[in-house]
Amino acid sequence: MSTAAGEGEDKGERNPHEGAGGGRPRTFPRGVLPAAGAVLVAAAGALIAVGCFLGLYVRPTSDDWCAGWKARDMGVLGITSDFYTTQNGRITNAFLSGLVYGDGLAGAKILPTVIAVCFTLGLVLLGREFVRFLGGGPRVPALTACALVVQALVYFAGPRSYQVLLWAPATISHTVPSVVGVWVLLLALRTAGHPRTAVRVAGLAGAFLIGFAMGTLSEPFTLVSGLLAALLGLLCLPRLGLARDWRPFTWCLVWCSGLVCGLVVLYTSPGARWRRAQQPPKESMLSPGELRATFEDWLRMWDSVAGRPAYLGAAAVGVLLGLAAVLGRGGRCGPVPGKREARGPVPRGTLVALLLLPVPVVVLGSFAVAAGLRSGYGPAGWTYARTWTSYLVPMELALCGYGALLGAWGGRRLRAHRSAGTALLACAVVAGCLALASVAVLVPEVRRLTTTTVTRSVAWDAQDARIRAEAGRGSTDVAYKPLYIGDLAEPFYTQAYERDWVAACVSKWYGIDRIHRG
Numbered sequence: 001m002s003t004a005a006g007e008g009e010d011k012g013e014r015n016p017h018e019g020a021g022g023g024r025p026r027t028f029p030r031g032v033l034p035a036a037g038a039v040l041v042a043a044a045g046a047l048i049a050v051g052c053f054l055g056l057y058v059r060p061t062s063d064d065w066c067a068g069w070k071a072r073d074m075g076v077l078g079i080t081s082d083f084y085t086t087q088n089g090r091i092t093n094a095f096l097s098g099l100v101y102g103d104g105l106a107g108a109k110i111l112p113t114v115i116a117v118c119f120t121l122g123l124v125l126l127g128r129e130f131v132r133f134l135g136g137g138p139r140v141p142a143l144t145a146c147a148l149v150v151q152a153l154v155y156f157a158g159p160r161s162y163q164v165l166l167w168a169p170a171t172i173s174h175t176v177p178s179v180v181g182v183w184v185l186l187l188a189l190r191t192a193g194h195p196r197t198a199v200r201v202a203g204l205a206g207a208f209l210i211g212f213a214m215g216t217l218s219e220p221f222t223l224v225s226g227l228l229a230a231l232l233g234l235l236c237l238p239r240l241g242l243a244r245d246w247r248p249f250t251w252c253l254v255w256c257s258g259l260v261c262g263l264v265v266l267y268t269s270p271g272a273r274w275r276r277a278q279q280p281p282k283e284s285m286l287s288p289g290e291l292r293a294t295f296e297d298w299l300r301m302w303d304s305v306a307g308r309p310a311y312l313g314a315a316a317v318g319v320l321l322g323l324a325a326v327l328g329r330g331g332r333c334g335p336v337p338g339k340r341e342a343r344g345p346v347p348r349g350t351l352v353a354l355l356l357l358p359v360p361v362v363v364l365g366s367f368a369v370a371a372g373l374r375s376g377y378g379p380a381g382w383t384y385a386r387t388w389t390s391y392l393v394p395m396e397l398a399l400c401g402y403g404a405l406l407g408a409w410g411g412r413r414l415r416a417h418r419s420a421g422t423a424l425l426a427c428a429v430v431a432g433c434l435a436l437a438s439v440a441v442l443v444p445e446v447r448r449l450t451t452t453t454v455t456r457s458v459a460w461d462a463q464d465a466r467i468r469a470e471a472g473r474g475s476t477d478v479a480y481k482p483l484y485i486g487d488l489a490e491p492f493y494t495q496a497y498e499r500d501w502v503a504a505c506v507s508k509w510y511g512i513d514r515i516h517r518g
Contacts, residue, residue, distance in 0.1 A: 033324045036432035037141030044148035055112035057457035062488040063169040065505035071101035089269030092217040108168040122182035123147035136325030149317045156442040157310045162486030163386040170386040177221035178393040192251040208258040215262020220390035224365035241347045297382035298370040313438020314396040315403035319431035322407020358398030366391040479518030
């Protein structure tokens with residue numbers, strides 16, 4: 001009898017740490033996933049740290065000159081009023097610009113670090129919620145690796161890395177909204193279904209106010225986030241089975257309402273009306289010719305994105321996250337302790353629609369961005385790659401999410417076999433190598449960015465000292481040598497000095513009448 005019991009223990013029952021009932025097959029090394037996460041954290045974190053450090057070498061160019069002197073001379077409220085009445089109506093954009101430039105260049109220098117820290121923390125917290133959805137426990141190394149790899153790709157994989165991370169006017173308009181969007185998702189997850197009415201009401205009020213602010217900060221982000229909220233709200237209708245009540249739908253509706261109200265204030269502002277009046281007459285955006293041209297611009301944007309395979313690194317690091325979620329902590333498949341039990345089964349069609357939701361958001365959102373760029377900046381508008389962040393961030397998060405789902409699915413399927421350790425190890429190694437390769441190909445761009453930024457800062461400081469010395473001696477017309485960086489405008493970008501707004505802002509920055517080419 002004792003022998004039979006022993007055989008049952010060896011063959012008939014599963015060890016809680018093996019096979020389908022447990023998590024990690026016997027031959028799968030325990031430290032592989034944490035080690036892979038640590039390597040990716042070090043690699044991607046090093047690139048982002050360099051980018052943040054380069055913030056100390058940021059010097060004014062293009063819109064910096066105008067925002068700088070207006071924040072200095074008008075104050076935060078003054079520049080906000082100026083944007084509303086004479087510029088473009090982006091009052092939240094102006095308010096943030098006033099805060100950033102209110103103390104000279106100090107705000108612009110630390111802004112990249114603030115963005116990176118807030119983005120990392122937000123993505124880790126959002127990833128933790130996603131891992132719990134997968135049925136696993138939070139895995140800090142894998143979550144941090146995902147957050148840093150996604151950020152590194154967003155900052156450095158595109159054609160305008162200086163504008164995306166270091167140039168304050170672009171980061172305020174297009175990078176900061178994506179960071180805020182991540183935190184808004186966390187706000188929705190925390191408050192939309194909260195049992196206390198006061199918390200739900202506070203969450204809805206916050207959604208409207210933040211949505212209004214985003215509507216007067218960034219039109220591209222408004223279009224993409226509004227599309228996401230609208231489609232998600234439709235899926236959250238109680239009759240479709242994804243949500244048990246109207247609370248998620250209401251949250252999405254309130255967010256969209258805030259966006260629309262903000263966009264209306266922006267569009268009807270005196271500054272926006274003045275800006276539209278400066279544009280030459282053109283066809284309607286909905287005319288066949290303009291739609292065809294917008295579609296061609298959209299194809300050009302995606303041709304540029306598709307030519308940068310490093311973006312796929314987000315999916316690879318997502319696979320590692322999925323594997324860590326199901327193999328860590330004993331590979332728990334059920335609900336995490338302390339969390340509410342899952343509700344009844346969701347209809348298959350609704351689940352498929354939810355799984356595919358990022359696809360129309362990224363596709364249609366990018367087309368809306370292309371249409372807006374063509375309307376505001378003409379045929380060359382699609383080249384303003386700093387605006388692509390509004391749909392590239394959702395794309396990267398979707399790729400990471402799909403990778404995590406694939407990793408979790410594969411991990412659960414393979415660990416049902418006692419000999420699956422080798423296969424799981426191979427999956428983890430391949431995914432880790434692909435993610436690391438996607439980070440490694442960014443190194444030349446970061447090196448180039450470092451060289452150009454530091455070199456320009458040295459030249460700029462020398463020229464700044466000379467101009468201030470000449471202005472101090474009473475000179476009202478000084479020489480200025482354009483110092484180009486990041487494909488941005490510098491003085492003398494046009495032959496007509498009266499139309500050279502950059503030169504005018506440089507003159508105001510230094511308190512002189514005009515500048516001439518040095």
